[in-house]
Amino acid sequence: MGAWLAALCAVEREAVADDSExxxxxxxxxxxxxxxxxxxxxxxxxxxxxQRGSASSGKKNRIVGQRWIRCGG
Structure with missing residues (x-):
């Protein structure tokens, strides 16, 4: 993860340098x-x-991270 973040920062710095305006x-x-x-x-x-209210009302739903997923029909 650290290497990915360092690479992302390098790309951002390059983008800023290329188009500072x-x-x-x-x-x-x-x-x-x-x-x-x-x-x-x-x-x-x-x-x-x-969505949380729907999930707690007995419907087949679940919260995964910050994303709501409908399970089944």
Missing amino acids: LFAMYGPLAAEHSAAAADHVADLHDTEDQ
């Missing part, structure tokens, strides 16, 4: 739209809560 715009853009991202994450949590 693009990455310079990323910070302000992310800050400008952080509310939309927060809303999206909240929606994901709401969906997960709904």
Whole structure:
């Protein structure tokens, strides 16, 4: 895992060096739209809560990690 993370960081550093103007715009853009991202994450949590409710209501469902999987029909 450490080697993979180091390789990923190296690729990211290279990408930033190759297109520094693009990455310079990323910070302000992310800050400008952080509310939309927060809303999206909240929606994901709401969906997960709904799925957990379905799983506990006797349906054949299970939560695997952060992913909901319907088992059977």
